[in-house]
Amino acid sequence: MYRIAMCISYNGASFCGWQTQLNLCAVQDIIENALYNFSGFKKTRVVCAGRTDAGVHAVNQVIHFDTDLNREIESWVRGVNSFLPNSISVKWAQFVDNNFHARFSAISRTYFYIIYCSKVRSAIYNELVGWSFYVLDVDLMRNAIDFLVGEHDFSSFRSSQCQSKTPVRTIYNADINRKGPFIVFSITANAFLHHMIRNIVGSLIQVGRGNIDPIRIKELLLAKDRTKGFPTFSPNGLYLMNVEYPSDFHIKENCDNQIFMHF
CATH class of the missing domain: 3.30.70.660 (Pseudouridine synthase I, catalytic domain, C-terminal subdomain)
Structure with missing residues (x-):
């Protein structure tokens, strides 16, 4: 079993927030469906660093999930993105220790x-x-x-x-x-x-x-x-914009906050 961390970016205007909803209108629902399709129809539950409300956006949302699917890390990025709408994008992925938790490990x-x-x-x-x-x-x-x-x-x-x-x-x-x-x-x-x-x-x-x-x-x-x-x-x-973790987890630095430098 592998634990994978991902960084997700999304325009939240058309979603009813992060957390899963009965009508499947949440960002979490869309990402889990993409993982389901990418993994060969295996259900995968994801955990996020911060549960955003309806209409709220994310530049660097961090999630984690567990899987027994053995794929190259770049395949997780490109493969999952192929099942996502243009308003959601996986920016990077990496293998992490099993004690990493997207929400509770964040400082x-x-x-x-x-x-x-x-x-x-x-x-x-x-x-x-x-x-x-x-x-x-x-x-x-x-x-x-x-x-x-x-x-x-x-x-x-x-x-x-x-x-x-x-x-x-x-x-x-x-x-x-x-x-x-x-x-x-x-x-x-x-x-x-x-x-x-x-x-x-x-x-x-x-x-x-x-x-x-x-x-x-x-x-x-x-x-x-x-x-x-x-x-x-x-x-x-x-x-x-950003989620910070202890250096022990070696989570990738989120480096594209400069997209807002013109504001």
Whole structure:
């Protein structure tokens, strides 16, 4: 039996999220079906590093699965891709130790949220970015996100459907920058709660619009009460960018984050 890790990239606009659904509309369903066809109709269950919501994209999603099929590693990449739609792609694959786990071995995840600021919505970037009709003050938003760095109870930014046993998470780094009409929010943490990033972005937009002071983000964090927060922002601009693992696993470096350098 072999354990294989894969890096998957996908445009999540047409899928109902990562996790398998009864109507087979999830990214997981599509990948498992591709593995089923590639392996000669053997059912294969996959595990991912981060379960993305409906409409959320991934540049470097890591998965693992077990198989008794003996194929060259390049065959796994090209072969599985031949059974996938254009909106999903296997970027690389490698054999890993049996104690590697795509989710539980990860030590951090990095997400980007991209906001397009314009009086008119973009047809070109439709479903690829979030959209703000309003001009946003990046300096105010940057002051606000500083309060989120560190280990905190993020109950105020947690979906009511969140199934995590604890609302405590550690944010290692958070930043926000303007690139022309785009605002790019990047955040790295040990893990995230359901809708956590989209709820944070929704609150930061209120800061950027001047509706609330940056200190309000700290007050909201301390309140530990989702009902005191702001609406969840669109999933369209959210991207899983990178998953980090201990060096002992020798997981390949994800090196194409530069596709977003123009933002």
